[in-house]
Amino acid sequence: MRSTIKLGKISGIEIGLHYSWFIIAALIALSLGEHFHQVYPNWSPAKIWISALITAALFFVTLLLHELAHSLVAQKHGLRISGITLFALGGVSQMQDDPTDAKTEFSVAIAGPVASLIIGFACLGIAMGLGWHRPNEPLTAVTAVLVWLGYINILLAIFNMIPGFPLDGGRVLRSIIWAVTKNPDRSTRIAAGVGQVVALLFIVDGIWQFFHGAGFGGLWMVFIGWFLMDAAKASYAQVGVSEELRGIRVSDIMSRDCIAVNRGMSLQNFVDSYLLTTSQRCYAVEDQGRLLGIITPRDVSKIPRDRWEQTTVSEAMRPLKELHMVSPDTPVLDALKLMARNDVNQLPVVAQGSLQGIVSRSQIVQLLQVRAALRLPVAYRPPAELNGRNEFDVRSMSEMLSRHSKV
Numbered sequence: 001m002r003s004t005i006k007l008g009k010i011s012g013i014e015i016g017l018h019y020s021w022f023i024i025a026a027l028i029a030l031s032l033g034e035h036f037h038q039v040y041p042n043w044s045p046a047k048i049w050i051s052a053l054i055t056a057a058l059f060f061v062t063l064l065l066h067e068l069a070h071s072l073v074a075q076k077h078g079l080r081i082s083g084i085t086l087f088a089l090g091g092v093s094q095m096q097d098d099p100t101d102a103k104t105e106f107s108v109a110i111a112g113p114v115a116s117l118i119i120g121f122a123c124l125g126i127a128m129g130l131g132w133h134r135p136n137e138p139l140t141a142v143t144a145v146l147v148w149l150g151y152i153n154i155l156l157a158i159f160n161m162i163p164g165f166p167l168d169g170g171r172v173l174r175s176i177i178w179a180v181t182k183n184p185d186r187s188t189r190i191a192a193g194v195g196q197v198v199a200l201l202f203i204v205d206g207i208w209q210f211f212h213g214a215g216f217g218g219l220w221m222v223f224i225g226w227f228l229m230d231a232a233k234a235s236y237a238q239v240g241v242s243e244e245l246r247g248i249r250v251s252d253i254m255s256r257d258c259i260a261v262n263r264g265m266s267l268q269n270f271v272d273s274y275l276l277t278t279s280q281r282c283y284a285v286e287d288q289g290r291l292l293g294i295i296t297p298r299d300v301s302k303i304p305r306d307r308w309e310q311t312t313v314s315e316a317m318r319p320l321k322e323l324h325m326v327s328p329d330t331p332v333l334d335a336l337k338l339m340a341r342n343d344v345n346q347l348p349v350v351a352q353g354s355l356q357g358i359v360s361r362s363q364i365v366q367l368l369q370v371r372a373a374l375r376l377p378v379a380y381r382p383p384a385e386l387n388g389r390n391e392f393d394v395r396s397m398s399e400m401l402s403r404h405s406k407v
């Protein structure tokens, strides 16, 4: 979900609105108008629609508070949050780090439903104070709005506590299994498995309702079920990848033979003598040994071809300050997440200010493919003395020789 409207920042967390939100906001306002029209037939159309719009806007605020609760608790536990995005099916908090222990996972997951529950009961409490449930007294618009918000937030808390990963309830379930089994991967697999069952129930129930007259409501259930199924499957698959990549560092797979080109070289020259004559896709641009940035075919393609002669590689490159970099010690899994988050295919590997190599998505995919082709168990790693080196160093070589001679 990339294309969002940015609304501002709260506690350093970027708040974004995905376009799909507007469809759902319109639907909510429409069905609220319908609801108010039926329950309060003596209201004027203007009163009905203004109340409906205000309620839809306040519902948006309570959804945001639900996500903020997740994010603020996560921040409190030292996890970095890049943003919150509200979309058609609710909100998501984009966490940069995963919870490192079961207790943190539990606190972060439960915070949202707890916030919704508090908001729900607070709305109903205020409505009560304003005369809701008092006999012989017509309900004011303010009270009617508060009652609806109260119920919807309590429903939201209950819905989110359904134990289908990646719903909040599924995360709570995962944290409990994690605490019991001490195995985060297994707990994700179990929680994602339960999530798929829950998603299937949603779909079956939605289809059943659709054929028994629920119409749009039934289709909506199918849609939510389908979305949950997708997310649960993705979580399940991700565990496999993170198990395969655990403990592998960027230095284990990065390409070290990174070719550097001089900053003054023209794009035409660069294309002819490098891009079209070598298999490498990514080049360092340097100035007397100092790294300035990197350049890839994607950067070249942004410059019109008739300007390749006049444009230098340093004008077309992505400068260092715009690049996300990793160090040789960065876990490959973190590098992969960084690439996914920033929508790039490679990252420069830098240590003490100098370029050590390039790590790319395709290298990681190749590693996974080789491991799959060799049918290696997920936990298999090369011996420690080889791990972390593409070239043998003298010591490990002599160690191997001495071991060999003993046999």
Ligand SMILES: [Zn+2]
Residues within 6 Å of the ligand: 066, 067, 070, 112, 113, 160, 168
């Ligand atoms: Zn939540």
